[in-house]
Amino acid sequence: MESPVFLLLCLSIITAFFFLLFLRSSRHRRLRLPPGNLGLPLIGETLQLISAYKTENPEPFIDERVNKFGSIFTTHVFGEPTVFSAELETNRFILQNEGKLFECSYPSSISNLLGKHSLLLMKGSLHKRMHSLTMSFANSTIIRDHLLDDIDRLIRLNMDSWTDRIFLMEEAKKITFELAVKQLMSFDPGEWTESLRKEYLLLIEGFFTIPFPLFSTTYRRAIKARSKVAEALSLIVRERRKEMMMMMSRSDEDDRKVIKKDMLGALLGGDDGFSDEEIVDFLLALLVAGYETTSTIMTLAVKFLTETPLALAQLKEEHDQIQAKKNKSSKALEWSDYKSMPFTQCC
Secondary structure (H helix, E strand, C coil): CCCHHHHHHHHHHHHHHHHHHHHHHHHHHHHCCCCECCCECCCECHHHHHHHHCCCCCCHHHHHHHHHHCCEEEEEECCEEEEEECCHHHHHHHHHCECCCECCCCCHHHHHHHCCCCCCCCCHHHHHHHHHHHHHHHCCHHHHHHHHHHHHHHHHHHHHCCCCCCCHHHHHHHHHHHHHHHHHHCCCCCHHHHHHHHHHHHHHHHHHCCCCCCCCHHHHHHHHHHHHHHHHHHHHHHHHHHHHHHHHHCCCHHHHHCCCCCHHHHHHHCCCCCCHHHHHHHHHHHHHHCHHHHHHHHHHHHHHHHCCHHHHHHHHHHHHHHHHCCCCCCCCCCHHHHHCCHHHHHC
C-alpha cells in the first residue's frame, strides 16, 4: 500500500501541473497571441525543437505548425513564450522596424550564458558605441595587413596535422575559433587556446538545450563552462590593461609601438572606459557571433565545389595564376592577391 505522504505529493504535483497549464492557456487567450500550442509547463515545446534540429531535416517542426495554425504561430521554447513567423512580408516588416517597433532580444537562457554586457544583448547608445568600435577595427589597416597572413598560416598549420580522414565541419570550427582568438587577443594556437576552446564548446551546447540547470546536465555544464571562460578572459584583460598602462607611462615612442594591435587593444585603448566585465562579455559575444556561421559556410563551400567540377576548375585556375606570379611557392597570401580573386569572392 502506498504511503499517504507519497500519494499527497503526487496529487500536489498533478494539481500544480494542471494549474500551470490552465494559467498558461488563460494568459495566452488574454494576450490575443496567434494560435499555437505552448506545450508543457516550463519546458514548452523545447524538446521537439531540439530533436528536429538534430536531424538532417529540421523544417518539419515549422512545417507541421504552419499547416496546423498558419504561417504565424505561438509556441514556448527555451523557457520563453515565442511567436514564430514563416511569412515573408511579416519578417520583412519586423527587420525593417528593428529598433523602432521591435527590439532584438534572446531568451534568458542564452543571455545568461552570453553575459549582461554582451554585444548581442546591448541596446541604445552603448550598442552603437560598441558596434562603431567593432566596425572601425574591422575596416582598419590592422585587419588588412595581418588577417590574410593569419588565415593562411592557421590553415596550413591545421592541414599539416590532418590524418587520412577528417571531419571537415569540426576542422572548420577549430580554424574559425583559433582565428577569432588571434584577432581578438593575439594568441596563437597552443595549450591555453585549446583549453579555452574545450570550455567554449561546452558553453555553446547550452544554447540548444532545456534552460533549467535542475533538469539539464548540459545546461549545468554550460553555466560552469561560462564561468571558466569568463575567468580565463578576465585574467587576460587584467594583464593586458596593466601592460598597456606600463607602456603608456614610458616616454620612449618605440616602447609604445609594441602595444598589441588587436580587438582587446582597441577596447582598452579607447576613450570609452569599458570595465573588465564589459570587455569580457564583449569578447565572448564576438567569439560566439561568427563561430557557427563561418565554419558552416566554409564547409558548404567545399561541399558545393566538390559537386561542381566546372566551378572547382575555374577556382583552381584563378589561384594557380596568382601562385605563378609569386617568387616562392610557400609565400603567404597578401591583400593584393585577395583583391585579384573575382571568381573566389563570388563563390
